[in-house]
Amino acid sequence: MNVIEKMKHDWDQRAQHHARFWIATENYQTEESFAQSGLDTAHALLKALTGLHHVSWKVLDIGCGIGRTLKPLAKHFQSLVGIDVSSAMIAQSTSWLSECHNITTFETSGVDLREFNDQSFDLVYSYVAFQHMPRPVFEHYLGEINRVLPPDGYLAMQLPIGQYCDVPIEDTIGIRSYTFEEIEQKLRQNGLAFCDKPTALLTSASIHQSFDHRFHIIKKIKMIKPKIQAKRIQLEHPHYDSPLDMHLYETYAEDCARVGKRQEGIQTLQFLVHRNPEHLAGWLQLTALLLENGQIQQAITTMQELTALHPRYEEGHATLQRLCAQSQQANIASQEQQEQLF
Numbered sequence: 193m194n195v196i197e198k199m200k201h202d203w204d205q206r207a208q209h210h211a212r213f214w215i216a217t218e219n220y221q222t223e224e225s226f227a228q229s230g231l232d233t234a235h236a237l238l239k240a241l242t243g244l245h246h247v248s249w250k251v252l253d254i255g256c257g258i259g260r261t262l263k264p265l266a267k268h269f270q271s272l273v274g275i276d277v278s279s280a281m282i283a284q285s286t287s288w289l290s291e292c293h294n295i296t297t298f299e300t301s302g303v304d305l306r307e308f309n310d311q312s313f314d315l316v317y318s319y320v321a322f323q324h325m326p327r328p329v330f331e332h333y334l335g336e337i338n339r340v341l342p343p344d345g346y347l348a349m350q351l352p353i354g355q356y357c358d359v360p361i362e363d364t365i366g367i368r369s370y371t372f373e374e375i376e377q378k379l380r381q382n383g384l385a386f387c388d389k390p391t392a393l394l395t396s397a398s399i400h401q402s403f404d405h406r407f408h409i410i411k412k413i414k415m416i417k418p419k420i421q422a423k424r425i426q427l428e429h430p431h432y433d434s435p436l437d438m439h440l441y442e443t444y445a446e447d448c449a450r451v452g453k454r455q456e457g458i459q460t461l462q463f464l465v466h467r468n469p470e471h472l473a474g475w476l477q478l479t480a481l482l483l484e485n486g487q488i489q490q491a492i493t494t495m496q497e498l499t500a501l502h503p504r505y506e507e508g509h510a511t512l513q514r515l516c517a518q519s520q521q522a523n524i525a526s527q528e529q530q531e532q533l534f
């Protein structure tokens with residue numbers, strides 16, 4: 193598997209699970225809250241572009257998802273195009289954007305903009321998408337953005353800047369951040385430059401606590417030579433699971449339990465532990481949720497499965513013993529009750 197195939201596979205899987213959740217983890221619960229978050233992001237983009245943007249502009253959104261931010265921007269621009277590596281996201285964008293006649297969306301390769309002619313957009317923007325891409329993929333996009341922008345075109349991008357942070361190349365969702373020097377150099381190499389130096393850069397203390405969601409406005413400063421096709425980077429560990437992916441599945445299951453959708457939470461955790469049997473916290477969370485749902489036998493079976501897979505996992509054995517004892521007691525109690533009835 194190469195890096196493109198993994199990005200497609202992973203994001204398709206997320207989109208098929210619950211696109212709104214994987215796009216806007218804090219605002220996915222209802223269509224209204226999701227739409228409101230899109231409006232907020234669109235306002236942030238327009239604010240960042242104050243005095244620069246024009247209604248006649250043609251706009252490109254890289255990593256558009258189902259079109260959360262495209263929709264509220266429709267009335268501000270002449271035409272908008274959204275592209276995404278995931279066909280499942282694009283499939284869902286059709287219904288989310290059904291009323292917006294000046295927006296089109298496409299599944300693309302995930303590394304380039306080969307579908308578009310040189311200088312075909314006035315503005316390219318991207319929100320919570322570049323931060324998830326492996327560095328070489330992001331860098332390749334920068335060259336392509338230079339190509340599709342006219343000499344006075346702009347890029348508005350969200351990207352955490354201030355501290356260096358990377359995750360394995362196989363990780364398609366973990367967050368990468370860049371030092372100011374690194375990003376400035378990558379932009380310059382691709383004929384681009386910040387309009388204003390970003391303020392309030394991430395510090396080592398803030399990097400793991402807060403995400404940097406600001407838009408940075410970048411202008412094209414010169415044409416560069418067209419890039420050679422992106423290399424298809426082969427992956428050594430194609431089945432790598434991102435810790436952030438695991439954490440977000442757990443979060444989703446917790447949310448389900450909180451709003452009384454226990455069965456959906458259980459299914460999510462079952463999917464998670466079978467996909468990654470090493471994820472012990474997921475097994476324990478699944479067992480707890482099964483118990484909460486009154487499914488003691490399934491909880492026991494789950495713990496048996498876990499201890500068979502991890503015979504040295506003492507907490508698993510202890511939990512299994514406890515559950516078996518609990519179940520025995522419950523059986524005795526119900527037998528006694530029945531005997532009293534007759």
Ligand SMILES: C[S@@+](CC[C@H](N)C(=O)[O-])C[C@H]1O[C@@H](n2cnc3c(N)ncnc32)[C@H](O)[C@@H]1O
Nearest residue numbers: 203215255256257260276277278281302319321
């Ligand atoms: C967190 S979602 C954000 C979606 C959208 N930008 C928004 O703010 O609503 C990240 C999106 O980026 C897309 N994506 C990830 N890697 C990509 C790549 N290499 N090229 C294009 N899209 C990509 C994913 O499929 C997903 O739809």
